[in-house]
Amino acid sequence: QVDPKDYTFSGLKDETVGRLPGKVAGQQFIIQDCENCNIYIFDHSATITIDDCVNCQIFLGPVKGSVFFRDCKDCKCIVACQQFRTRDCKKLEVFLCCTTQPIIESSTGMKFGCFQYYYPELALQFKDAGLSIFNNTWSNIHDFTPVSGENNWGLLPENAVVQDYVPLPSSEELKAVRISTDAMRSIIPITRGRRQKSSDESCLAVFFAGDYTTANARKLIDEMTGKGFQLVQTKEVSMKAEDAHRVFQQCASEFIPLLEKGPVVALEFNGDGAVEGCRSTINDVFSGTKVFVSESKASASQDVDNFYNFADMQMGM
Numbered sequence: 081q082v083d084p085k086d087y088t089f090s091g092l093k094d095e096t097v098g099r100l101p102g103k104v105a106g107q108q109f110i111i112q113d114c115e116n117c118n119i120y121i122f123d124h125s126a127t128i129t130i131d132d133c134v135n136c137q138i139f140l141g142p143v144k145g146s147v148f149f150r151d152c153k154d155c156k157c158i159v160a161c162q163q164f165r166t167r168d169c170k171k172l173e174v175f176l177c178c179t180t181q182p183i184i185e186s187s188t189g190m191k192f193g194c195f196q197y198y199y200p201e202l203a204l205q206f207k208d209a210g211l212s213i214f215n216n217t218w219s220n221i222h223d224f225t226p227v228s229g230e231n232n233w234g235l236l237p238e239n240a241v242v243q244d245y246v247p248l249p250s251s252e253e254l255k256a257v258r259i260s261t262d263a264m265r266s267i268i269p270i271t272r273g274r275r276q277k278s279s280d281e282s283c284l285a286v287f288f289a290g291d292y293t294t295a296n297a298r299k300l301i302d303e304m305t306g307k308g309f310q311l312v313q314t315k316e317v318s319m320k321a322e323d324a325h326r327v328f329q330q331c332a333s334e335f336i337p338l339l340e341k342g343p344v345v346a347l348e349f350n351g352d353g354a355v356e357g358c359r360s361t362i363n364d365v366f367s368g369t370k371v372f373v374s375e376s377k378a379s380a381s382q383d384v385d386n387f388y389n390f391a392d393m394q395m396g397m
Contacts, residue, residue: 082107087125092117098139098254099123101201106144106208120249122199122257124209128161137246141202142209156245160195160211160268173236173245176218177268179211180395184233185224193236194218194273196266199259203267214297214316214345215395219273235275269301272312272350282312283354284383285362286328286372288335289342296369297345303361309351315391318343323394327386328372335372346391348384355380 088110089097098120099109106124112131120139121128127145130138135154140147143161153170160177169187176182177195184190195218206213221233242261249255263270285300287293301311319339324332349358355374362371374380 084110088112089114089117089119096120096249096251096254098249098251100253100257101141101199101205104141111138118247118249120254120257122201122254124205130155139197139246142206142211144209144211158195158197158242158246160206160209162209162211166190175236175240175242175245177211177213177216178218179215181217181220181222183222183224188230188232190221190233191236192218192221192233193240194270195268196242196263196270197259197261198265198267199257201257206267212316212343213268213294214314216268216271216314217273218271219275235273238275264302269298269311269314271314272310277312277350278310279350279352279354281352281354281377281380282348282350282384283358283374283380284372284387285347285349285358285374286335286387287345287347288338288370289344290369292369293342293345296366296371297347299365300347300358300361303365304349304354304358307357307361309349309354309357312348312350313388314348315346315388316343317346317391317394319390323390327383327390329386331372335370338370346387348388 087107090112092114094116096118101122104123104125106126108126109128114133114136116135118137121141124142128140128143128147130149130152133152133155138157140159146163147159147161149166149169151168156173158175162179164178164182166187167185171189173191175193175195223232248259287297305311321336324336328335355377359373362373374383
């Protein structure tokens with residue numbers, strides 16, 4: 081029998097509270113009327129609502145459905161979810177991983193950055209919540225109630241450090257979680273999203289489903305960012321033969337048989353020389369693996385547009 085009290089933080093002030101891995105296990109959770117608290121949910125959950133909270137620091141592990149902030153102000157948060165919404169909020173700063181387009185409504189002073197966090201149980205919690213670490217539209221905010229001449233949201237500074245916003249937990253119980261906020265270890269690849277690109281050259285790389293798809297994608301990200309290229313966006317999505325023709329064009333036939341194994345993982349890298357850098361890295365590091373890579377700078381921007389236009393339609397953006 082589920083006791084709602086085990087899945088609620090209500091009316092707390094000046095406290096540090098949380099739930100350890102395994103303690104929420106896919107239930108829904110409610111956080112309400114908290115002030116000046118540090119709140120950590122180190123587990124996956126069904127949905128989470130956060131109402132009437134002021135000056136709180138909040139970490140939410142992967143949420144299968146929606147996270148909804150209402151009537152909150154001056155909160156700093158780290159959130160991973162399928163859907164993200166705010167209504168009647170002021171001054172939220174959020175490091176976000178969100179599968180679908182985040183929506184703000186009647187909210188002002190909102191700031192967003194890319195989710196970055198690690199603890200050993202987090203990868204499995206993402207799987208349990210049905211979230212892909214590669215589907216993150218953190219910067220593609222939809223303002224439901226825009227005000228002419230005003231901007232209700234913006235992006236956090238690029239060099240924002242997660243634990244300056246949401247500190248590591250200080251309570252003995254929660255210290256047991258082995259957290260790293262080192263960006264290099266983040267379970268979610270850190271993307272530039274809608275930030276200004278540094279170059280007019282991008283490159284698309286697509287990995288096909290198999291035992292090592294995630295590991296291969298992460299390895300390429302490490303290699304490319306290590307060489308100074310920037311990861312703009314990532315996507316994991318299923319493709320059909322007709323999608324392959326649209327995206328891979330004349331190379332489609334060699335990739336179509338691979339699509340039946342499962343979704344593809346696509347990465348967009350940016351920087352002068354990105355295509356050459358990506359092609360040589362894949363030749364050096366992934367010689368036995370079938371990967372689609374843009375042929376040339378000229379075709380690359382079209383590849384990126386073709387793939388992400390297709391993917392956004394798939395995801396119902």
